[in-house]
Amino acid sequence: MKRRTERIVLTAVVATGVSSVVTQLYTIREFLSQFQGNEIVIALFLFNWLIIGAMGTYTAHGVARHIAPARLTGLVAVLLALAVLPTIQLLTIRLLRTSLFIPGVSVGFYHVLLFSFLTMAPYALLVGFALPYSLFILRLARPDYPGNRIYITDNFGDVCGGALFSFVLVSYCAPFTALAIANGLLVLCALAVCHIAGISRKVYVPVSVVIIFILGAGTLVESWTPGAGRGKLVHTTESPYGRLQVYRQHDQYALFSDGMPQFSSHDPISAEESSHYPLSQLRRIDQVLLISGVGGILTQVRKHQPKGIDYVELDPEAAITQIAYGFLTPVNTLEVIYADARAYLNRTDKRYDAVIMNLPEPVTFRINRFYTSGFFRLVKSRLSSNGVFSFSFSGFDNYLGEHHRQKISSIYNSLAPHFQHVLLLPGEKIYFLCSNAPVSSQIPDLLAKKNVGTEYIDAYFSGNLTPERISSLNQSIDPGTPENLDLSPYLMTLMFSQWFDKYDMSPTVFIAVLCLLCLVYLSRLRPETFVLFATGWVTMGNEILVIFAFQLFFGYIYLQIGLIITVFLAGLLPGALYGGRIKHRHPFWLKITDGAICFLMVFFMVFILPAADRLPVSVYLAYGFCVSIVCGFQFPLALSIGGGGNSAVAHSFSADLMGAAIGTLITSVIMIPLFGIQPTAMVLVGFKLISLGTIHIFAGD
Known part of the structure; x- marks a missing residue:
């Protein structure tokens, strides 16, 4: 019975990974379509996604410890909620974008930040909650159940979701149809958990039917997309490169791509x-x-x-x-x-x-x-x-x-x-x-x-x-x-400054408050969790670097965003597997991996960037894969050094997500627009050197 429960819970973790990545990627594409393809929107979305996810991991530990112990019935509720929320989330974004903001007009920094936070908060919070909650359930039967196994299982689901999106869904399915397919897996897993938990069919069958109905209803409103143009929407289509819409006003037509006007007849x-x-x-x-x-x-x-x-x-x-x-x-x-x-x-x-x-x-x-x-x-x-x-x-x-x-x-x-x-x-x-x-x-x-x-x-x-x-x-x-240079896009600095001037606002106060909170948070971290914080920062910083560099030199991030994110996720899996097999988990290995990350980033600056537009896409993907392998290697080491208990798991997951969130925002909102690609890479190397120094002192002590 214990083995069966473990298999079903791990399958649910994989399904959650598939759902989360597919939902994340379609939400990113939706934000790109609704906010004129602005890459800063990707960064703000990822920042909110990660910061809310970190809040979810903390919440799981608090709920399981102080409110109600982790139970299979609770997991059923989480899985069913995760199945239905993506469809509601996408519909909410489409409806509120045109209700709260003027169609076709750019939206300010804080408006986008708050809008993305509120529309994705329920789902992202539950995704962060689900992973440690699943581990706590498994530890009810086996208290020493390894946290690294959950991390690896979740990462496997993430990779499957990214591959499903990049090679199947994005080319053959419209967004709501794709969400129905990906999240239908969660409904099946919830039914399996209900069976082993002994929940009555009179309870879970009607609930599952309602959720399946909502998923199906989403596909019926697929072409309903409030847009940026004036007049009647006469044509809309989702291509791998963006959302195309044609509006008719009197005898004239206007073509929009991702909310931006392209042609007038x-x-x-x-x-x-x-x-x-x-x-x-x-x-x-x-x-x-x-x-x-x-x-x-x-x-x-x-x-x-x-x-x-x-x-x-x-x-x-x-x-x-x-x-x-x-x-x-x-x-x-x-x-x-x-x-x-x-x-x-x-x-x-x-x-x-x-x-x-x-x-x-x-x-x-x-x-x-x-x-x-x-x-x-x-x-x-x-x-x-x-x-x-x-x-x-x-x-x-x-x-x-x-x-x-x-x-x-x-x-x-x-x-x-x-x-x-x-x-x-x-x-x-x-x-x-x-x-x-x-x-x-x-x-x-x-x-x-x-x-x-x-x-x-x-x-x-x-x-x-x-x-x-x-x-x-x-x-x-x-x-x-x-x-205006490729690696130092001065026009984007001017556009960014003009964007804030237009709305009479600045990100300075927000960034200052964020940095202050970050310092308070860092002061409470142990050295090994600080390494995970720095690794999360540098991993997402590298992912943002590759996304922006890809956009600079190849230009079709709407199509390739799924592949880039999948590659970064895919490297974490073998890294975590190998890191989990190290018998003598000494801080020495953290120093080795920190040094490897610094080496890879120097290689990126010296050899890849100077020949950026002459290199094939595979070089960028290979670089991202190598960086993520090393970063994945660190997680089981730091988790083991921290003790491996429920508290250590929650703190490790949260430190990784918090670092990733802060790294995403600082890299994309401050470093790249103001200083360019290469100086940003140098700052990331410097931050990892600080991490390396911290571990050196820690290992000495």
């Missing part, structure tokens, strides 16, 4: 400006590359009679939607290339006479990677000798604000080393025209010589873009503004 001004400004500079045009587009741009480009037009679009579903709703009109010379634009330019040998980029402002790291000096150098290498590169930025009316001037100056200074001539044209949008050949601002005259007719440019260009306005804009550039 009626935008003749942008279509003319984005195409004719650069193409008017060229007498003869063979090949044109479009990186994204605007409605009607292909019609305007065809007026210049290019031999070929390549249109790069990462998401095939997005291209299909653009053509289906008339955002793009197919032409004979058009070739659609399904690839990331930066990756495509890295691998192609083709030369283009014009590269026209129509991307939003770099408010996320995903978009910022197309506004860096490294990307501009790459574009230059794929242009013909007199080729033109063009893109736009938000414009201004009469006064150029300092934040805006700094952003434009940073972009200009990033372009200047690669192009001999850079001209800025003001208007509703500021257009950058870049070439090694002279660039003229007399656009109407150039178009007249080519016999290219337009509606807006012919009628309004000369009146709106006077020589004085053009000269004033180009002279406003500050040559001292830092370049």
Whole structure:
């Protein structure tokens, strides 16, 4: 009977791991969709998830010790609650996002922090509660039951959940269907626990039926997604790269991706400006590359009679939607290339006479990677000798604000080393025209010589873009503004600062209070649990580094977030298994593993980052796997050194989660936006060296 109970409880732990990771990943994707793909949202979500999870582990120890002993009936209640909460959580996020905040408008730091905390708190608290509670149940029959075995079992479930998400659910299932599949396992486990606990069928069968009904009901509202656009939602789809929505207002359509406007079916001004400004500079045009587009741009480009037009679009579903709703009109010379634009330019040998980029402002790291000096150098290498590169930025009316001037100056200074001539044209949008050949601002005259007719440019260009306005804009550039680099994204620092200024708030007070509480918490830790705190900090810091670096160089984190998190989880499993087999669990092993973590991070800084965009994805994943192996190795060692009792288990789990939570927030909200990738990695190495010194002193004592 004891063996059977153990098997069923461990199976429930695995099912909880599967559910927690699948729920976590779909919630992250939901937040990315609802908050315009802002990567900071990932960090705030993970911070809340981990901090609430740590609270859950403490709660489990307190409940089992002071309120009610751990029992199988309590585990049934936990499993059934965990099964139903993810569906309710996702529905709540979708409903409250548009009810509490203006659709399509960015949301402030504290609003996102509080919103994510409240919407995920019930589920995350129960996930943190379930793991030690399951261990306490097993220790009722066997008081010396090893805590490391629960840790390994949970990690196995996490890895299974990550693999299920990355290789099956994300490609073949919509979110609510995926949640029903993953959490249906918890219902089955709850029924098995009910059977061995002797709970009456009259109690658990009706409850299970209600929960299954809720899971099924979630799949019926799959396409119901309150969105950011105005008008009637006529199309919505979940692709591996994001959520696409099409809205109709009167006879016009608008396409949104992750809540950000991408296309409008009626935008003749942008279509003319984005195409004719650069193409008017060229007498003869063979090949044109479009990186994204605007409605009607292909019609305007065809007026210049290019031999070929390549249109790069990462998401095939997005291209299909653009053509289906008339955002793009197919032409004979058009070739659609399904690839990331930066990756495509890295691998192609083709030369283009014009590269026209129509991307939003770099408010996320995903978009910022197309506004860096490294990307501009790459574009230059794929242009013909007199080729033109063009893109736009938000414009201004009469006064150029300092934040805006700094952003434009940073972009200009990033372009200047690669192009001999850079001209800025003001208007509703500021257009950058870049070439090694002279660039003229007399656009109407150039178009007249080519016999290219337009509606807006012919009628309004000369009146709106006077020589004085053009000269004033180009002279406003500050040559001292830092370049926007891949590993030091200055534009993101400006965007981050502007984000807080917009809402008249700062994270300083929150971070200061958090650091004070952290110091109080650290003062109460034993040396071995401090190592776990530092390891949790550095592990999540590394995970955030890889997520941000991946977003910087590859750009499709919406698809790969599950794989990255799965790889970091997968390394913990063999590490914990091997660490649990060490017979002489001396602090010496903690020093060895701390040194190994420092070595891996130095390797990351010296060998991986300098060649970042030339390395395959597998290198980043292999690095994350190696770091997590070493971190997983430390947990059973520290747990054993701490005594291994129920109190030690709760404190060890909590220290690991607390360190991970603080590391996530500090790394993503302060270090990377303000200092860049490499300095952040150096700080993480320094923190692990402090941990190493602490263990050295502890071992000496």
